[in-house]
Amino acid sequence: MAEHLDIFRHEVRDWLEANCPPEMRTPMRSEKDICWGGRKFEFSSDAQKQWLEVMASRGWTVPDWPKEYGGGGLSPAETKVLMQEMAALGCRSPLQSFGISMLGPALLEYGTQDQKLEHLPKIARGQIRWCQGYSEPNAGSDLASLSTSAEDKGDHFLVNGQKVWTSYADQADWIFCLVRTDTSQKQGGISFLLFDMESTGVSTKPILLISGSSPFCETFFDDVKVPKDQVLGEINQGWTVAKYLLGHEREMISGMGGRAQGPSLPEYARGKLGRDEQGRLDDPVLRARIAMYEVRSAAFAAMSERFIDRLKARKIHPAQPSMMKYYGTELNKDRHELLMAAGGSDALEWDSEASGSGKAARAWLRTKANSIEGGTSEIQLNIIAKRILELPEG
Amino acid sequence: MPLFLDDDQETLADTVRPFMASEAPISHLRALRDADDPVGFSRDLWRQFGEMGFTGVLVDEADGGLGMGHVEAGIVLEEIGRNLTPSPFMGTAVGAVEALRGADAALKEAWLPGIVSGETVAALALDEAARHRPQSVGLKAERQGNGFRLSGAKQFVAFGHVADLLIVSARTAGDVADEDGVTLFAIPRSRAGVSVEAARLADSSFAARVELDGVELDGSAVIGEVDGGRAILARVLAGVRAGASSEMVGIAEGASAMTLDYIKQRKQFGRVIGSYQALQHRAAHLYCEMEVARAATLKAQQSLDADSPDADRDASVAKAMAGMAGSLAVREAVQMHGGIGMTDEYDVGFFMKRQRVLAEMFGDADFHADRLARMERY
Ligand SMILES: Cc1cc2nc3c(=O)[nH]c(=O)nc-3n(C[C@H](O)[C@H](O)[C@H](O)COP(=O)(O)OP(=O)(O)OC[C@H]3O[C@@H](n4cnc5c(N)ncnc54)[C@H](O)[C@@H]3O)c2cc1C
Ligand SMILES: Cc1cc2nc3c(=O)[nH]c(=O)nc-3n(C[C@H](O)[C@H](O)[C@H](O)COP(=O)(O)OP(=O)(O)OC[C@H]3O[C@@H](n4cnc5c(N)ncnc54)[C@H](O)[C@@H]3O)c2cc1C
Numbered sequence: 048m049a050e051h052l053d054i055f056r057h058e059v060r061d062w063l064e065a066n067c068p069p070e071m072r073t074p075m076r077s078e079k080d081i082c083w084g085g086r087k088f089e090f091s092s093d094a095q096k097q098w099l100e101v102m103a104s105r106g107w108t109v110p111d112w113p114k115e116y117g118g119g120g121l122s123p124a125e126t127k128v129l130m131q132e133m134a135a136l137g138c139r140s141p142l143q144s145f146g147i148s149m150l151g152p153a154l155l156e157y158g159t160q161d162q163k164l165e166h167l168p169k170i171a172r173g174q175i176r177w178c179q180g181y182s183e184p185n186a187g188s189d190l191a192s193l194s195t196s197a198e199d200k201g202d203h204f205l206v207n208g209q210k211v212w213t214s215y216a217d218q219a220d221w222i223f224c225l226v227r228t229d230t231s232q233k234q235g236g237i238s239f240l241l242f243d244m245e246s247t248g249v250s251t252k253p254i255l256l257i258s259g260s261s262p263f264c265e266t267f268f269d270d271v272k273v274p275k276d277q278v279l280g281e282i283n284q285g286w287t288v289a290k291y292l293l294g295h296e297r298e299m300i301s302g303m304g305g306r307a308q309g310p311s312l313p314e315y316a317r318g319k320l321g322r323d324e325q326g327r328l329d330d331p332v333l334r335a336r337i338a339m340y341e342v343r344s345a346a347f348a349a350m351s352e353r354f355i356d357r358l359k360a361r362k363i364h365p366a367q368p369s370m371m372k373y374y375g376t377e378l379n380k381d382r383h384e385l386l387m388a389a390g391g392s393d394a395l396e397w398d399s400e401a402s403g404s405g406k407a408a409r410a411w412l413r414t415k416a417n418s419i420e421g422g423t424s425e426i427q428l429n430i431i432a433k434r435i436l437e438l439p440e441g
Numbered sequence: 442m443p444l445f446l447d448d449d450q451e452t453l454a455d456t457v458r459p460f461m462a463s464e465a466p467i468s469h470l471r472a473l474r475d476a477d478d479p480v481g482f483s484r485d486l487w488r489q490f491g492e493m494g495f496t497g498v499l500v501d502e503a504d505g506g507l508g509m510g511h512v513e514a515g516i517v518l519e520e521i522g523r524n525l526t527p528s529p530f531m532g533t534a535v536g537a538v539e540a541l542r543g544a545d546a547a548l549k550e551a552w553l554p555g556i557v558s559g560e561t562v563a564a565l566a567l568d569e570a571a572r573h574r575p576q577s578v579g580l581k582a583e584r585q586g587n588g589f590r591l592s593g594a595k596q597f598v599a600f601g602h603v604a605d606l607l608i609v610s611a612r613t614a615g616d617v618a619d620e621d622g623v624t625l626f627a628i629p630r631s632r633a634g635v636s637v638e639a640a641r642l643a644d645s646s647f648a649a650r651v652e653l654d655g656v657e658l659d660g661s662a663v664i665g666e667v668d669g670g671r672a673i674l675a676r677v678l679a680g681v682r683a684g685a686s687s688e689m690v691g692i693a694e695g696a697s698a699m700t701l702d703y704i705k706q707r708k709q710f711g712r713v714i715g716s717y718q719a720l721q722h723r724a725a726h727l728y729c730e731m732e733v734a735r736a737a738t739l740k741a742q743q744s745l746d747a748d749s750p751d752a753d754r755d756a757s758v759a760k761a762m763a764g765m766a767g768s769l770a771v772r773e774a775v776q777m778h779g780g781i782g783m784t785d786e787y788d789v790g791f792f793m794k795r796q797r798v799l800a801e802m803f804g805d806a807d808f809h810a811d812r813l814a815r816m817e818r819y
Contacts, residue, residue: 124443313819328819338810341817346737346762349444349755355737356443374729431728432721436701439716 055125059132066101068094072137074310077406080262082142084173086220102141103172109147111359113153116163117171123359145176145214146170148299150223153239153292157280169327178244179296180210180224180266182291188426191234191286192227195268197226204228204240204278206248206271212420216251216264219244223292229283237421239285241272258412259405296421297368298358301375302351312344312382316389330341337385340378347378366434373427376417383411442743443741444736446512453513457520462533462713464489465526467788473527474645480603482527483648487678490528491559499538500681504549505557510746511535515687516736522691522799527646529562530598531684537563537682540608540625543665543673550628552606564604565681566595566651567674573597573804575610575678575686577618580653582611582626589613589657591626591634597802601649602639604630608677609653612666623666625673632656644794673763679745679756682803686756686763689799693731693763693770697724700774707779720777727766727773733765734759754816761809764800771796 071094075081079091082099090096102108104330105119111126112118121129153169154163169175186193195208206226216222221243229236244251248271251264280288310318313328316337321329328334354371386407387394394411396402418424432438446454465486473481490496498514500506507513514535521530533556541549555561567575580593591611601607607628614622628635634656637649665673701724704715714720741759744752771793775782782789804812 139466250802313814315819318819322819326818327814333819334814335807335810338814339806341813342758342761342765342806342810343733345754345758346733347814349740349758350733350736353444353739357445360443360445362445370729370732373725374733425722428722428725429718431725436721436724436728437705438701438721438724439705439713441712441716441718441721 052124052128056128056132059129060136060239062105063132063136063138067136067138068098070094071098071139071141073139074137075139077403080139082140082173083144083176083218084142084146085144085176085218086174087218088173088176091300106139106171107172108142109151109171112151112167112171114240116155121358121432127166127355130142134159138341143381144170144176145219146175146178149292149296150177152295153223153279153288155290156291157239159276161276162241162279175220175329176215176218178213178216178219178222178266180213180216180222182212183209184211188423190289192236193225193227193237194207195224195226196230197238197240199228200272202275204238204273204275206240206242206268206273209270210255210266210268212263212319213251213266214263214420216244216266222249222266223279225285228285229435232283234286235283237281237285237289238271239279239288241277241279246271246273248272254438256413258409258413260271260409262411285301293422294365294368297343297427298354300417300421301368301373312385312389313341315386319389319393320392333385333388337389340381340385343378344382347374350374364435366430369422369427369430370435372421373418373424373431377424379417380414383414387411442724443749444739444743446516446739450480450512450516453509454516454520456493457517460493461520461524461526465524465528467525467791470525470527470645470791471788474731475634478725479639481600481645482529486526487528487562488810489558490530490534491557492578495530495536496559497553497557498534499542500553500799504553505698506538506553511742512739512746514680514684515742518687519691522572522688522693522795523695525692525695525795529564529604531681531688532565532599532604533561533563533814535684536681537608539605539677540565540673541627541665543625543676544627545661548664551811552627555605561606562600562604563602563606563608564598564649565677566598566601566607566609568597569593569595571596573801573802573808575674575717576620578610578612578623579617580609580611582613582624584613585657588657589662590625591628591653591658591670594650596648596650598637598649598651599802600635600647601630601651602647604649606630607651608634608664609651610674620671623670623674624667625670625677626658626662627664628653628656628658628662632658642798644791646795646798660662678803679741679753682756682760682809683738683741683745685799685803686734686741686759689763689767689796690731690735690738692792692796692799693727693734693767696770696774696789696796697727697731699789699792700724700777704777705766714777723773724777727769730766730769734763737762754813757804757812757816760804761806761813764806764809767796768800768806794807 107119110119110121110129114120183193197204197206224240228238248269250267253261253264255261323329390407394407397405494507495517497506498509582589582591609626613624634654636652639647639649707714721758737759741755744755774789781787
């Protein structure tokens with residue numbers, strides 16, 4: 048077993064050395080360097096395109112998915128080795144998407160064979176980009192009170208209503224969407240639909256974030272026809288699928304701090320603050336705050352490793368992603384507060400060239416959403432209190 | 442290696458857990474304290490630890506031990522923490538054994554059998570001031586003929602007042618703060634010139650102030666190489682730091698289990714207080730901190746067992762993280778109990794006291810955060 052992994056590790060290392068373009072071994076400079084895939088995606092370089100193609104050809108954009116669905120068919124231990132070797136070489140992620148981190152796992156668990164064969168390979172190859180239609184103006188934390196309706200018309204549903212905060216809705220090809228198919232029950236009247244964003248009756252309106260960018264939208268549905276075979280899971284059983292998917296979403300969001308782009312916090316601070324005769328950051332109080340942060344960050348890296356290992360071994364409490372989401376996002380917000388402190392007035396510049404068009408400030412503001420999107424920190428704490436600690440309902 | 446206990450380790454935990462809960466629960470600590478016991482732990486229990494194999498957990502099989510690793514030692518320490526079991530386990534079965542790994546066959550032969558059988562007690566004599574600064578060693582070992590003459594003082598030597606063996610860091614070359622020029626010695630407490638003064642700590646355990654006044658030793662008392670104690674000392678410290686982290690994880694578990702039970706029963710304003718969101722969110726946050734501390738601790742122990750170059754660093758991360766999480770656990774435990782948490786009659790205060798001692802021992806969170814920063818050169 049260990050021997051097999053050693054051989055595999057060598058193979059992976061050699062293959063990555065041979066196939067990962069040098070440009071793809073440098074840290075990402077901005078959001079633009081992320082490869083999302085999809086019909087509308089424009090590659091930022093030939094290297095980015097080539098990297099996606101070679102990785103997809105081995106199924107390594109989704110290494111642990113079965114081969115028949117475009118994955119790499121790797122075991123958990125092999126997947127870990129691949130991730131370690133990619134990290135060691137500094138390889139960028141070839142593709143990231145809601146399809147990979149959210150819908151894919153739900154399709155694998157609840158999809159019909161036809162649905163899996165139709166959608167998973169396109170996600171793996173970065174051909175179709177998905178967005179998430181959960182939140183509505185009056186259904187945020189209390190998601191199950193959603194009211195977007197899907198009326199049964201025999202062979203199809205007719206969808207009407209509005210979603211909000213739909214990330215990248217204007218750039219996505221398809222949407223996975225929660226709709227109400229029965230008004231007599233709350234959770235038990237929700238279904239999980241998959242449909243093309245180019246369907247007649249779908250429109251989106253971008254919303255500007257405090258960071259000045261506009262990654263999310265209001266999404267409107269006006270008599271959108273959705274064929275019946277595009278329901279994931281059973282009709283009126285969508286809540287089960289939705290919660291399963293949320294677990295994966297939370298897992299993904301929890302890791303965002305760890306997979307942060309650019310230099311480490313100490314490195315950045317060193318560059319900005321300089322060091323005293325003893326080699327310590329020339330700001331003892333900030334240094335102490337950074338040092339305490341770094342302890343938590345290193346400890347959380349161990350937590351993330353343990354979480355993944357136990358998840359793969361199916362040894363995990365189903366509410367554990369809430370813990371990861373809560374801790375990881377709060378940590379990431381702390382990190383950006385410290386980056387801003389270390390950057391001082393440099394970090395406040397919003398559009399100068401020196402600041403990379405306000406990279407620090409915009410990233411800092413963006414992280415504030417981490418503890419809101421995918422369920423707020425307070426909701427994660429509620430879930431932990433009730434489901435893991437079994438504290439009584441208020 | 443996946444970052445969770447494997448089947449054999451789970452089996453060990455299944456043995457240790459009921460043993461500690463039945464042989465040495467909190468009432469055992471309370472009884473020793475109320476009796477003003479001058480030893481501070483039960484020698485019978487220590488022998489039972491030997492019979493169970495616990496004291497030899499890190500001792501090689503060739504030397505009569507179980508030949509296991511720091512993960513397994515951590516399993517024992519977690520239960521020690523959960524039950525607040527007084528014992529010289531950390532200094533003896535982790536610290537001294539790790540030190541003796543670097544010793545020659547004669548020293549091993551002299552001390553390991555007694556440790557394995559649960560007869561011998563050993564203590565680490567490393568600190569010289571109120572704050573942990575293991576790299577600054579002022580206690581002098583001067584060459585004399587074929588041997589050495591040691592003079593100086595150590596403090597915070599856990600169970601040093603009854604230890605048979607003292608593991609002492611001494612300066613054989615250079616200045617107080619130099620990294621090199623430190624040598625580790627194995628010194629019988631009975632040796633002429635060794636005096637100990639027992640001090641009872643807040644948690645009812647004992648630590649000693651040790652004075653060496655011209656203690657004469659020959660070369661056979663040297664662990665490893667003269668002037669080359671640094672590497673062994675680093676391993677000893679990484680081991681006990683990871684071990685103390687496990688004990689604090691156990692303490693946090695014990696204290697928070699007691700607290701969760703309490704807030705699920707206690708009613709105020711006509712409702713169980715555990716239904717108030719103000720307490721639920723704090724309990725949930727604490728749970729997260731504890732999980733993170735547990736992961737960091739296991740990571741450090743796996744790194745030690747794999748001889749990873751990161752082991753030293755990982756142990757500092759664990760010690761800092763477990764120190765912070767443990768501290769939060771005991772503070773929340775007392776607070777959420779309200780008035781009763783402040784009473785001596787109720788057990789929860791014992792957790793707070795023991796946690797405080799362990800948080801300090803081998804460096805607190807501030808010490809380790811600073812240490813990690815230095816390692817990263819900032
Ligand atoms: C950047 C970003 C991207 C997003 N992307 C998507 C997306 O792609 N698709 C999608 O469907 N949604 C998306 N969302 C929406 C997100 O899931 C919701 O914003 C979130 O669930 C919170 O809902 P809300 O905004 O209505 O706030 P509310 O639910 O109104 O909450 C307001 C405040 O009250 C607190 N609160 C609410 N209920 C409780 C309670 N029971 N106990 C204690 N406190 C409580 C909350 O924690 C919060 O602090 C995104 C959001 C952001 C910020
Ligand atoms: C050293 C000391 C001296 C004292 N001296 C006096 C004195 O001289 N005279 C006197 O009359 N009393 C005295 N007290 C008692 C003190 O006022 C009570 O301990 C205090 O009011 C808390 O009540 P309790 O102990 O019953 O805790 P509980 O009310 O049972 O509270 C337990 C926990 O639940 C929390 N809690 C309770 N209700 C809620 C809620 N609705 N929402 C959120 N959290 C909640 C509390 O904050 C606490 O953390 C003393 C206490 C101490 C420790």
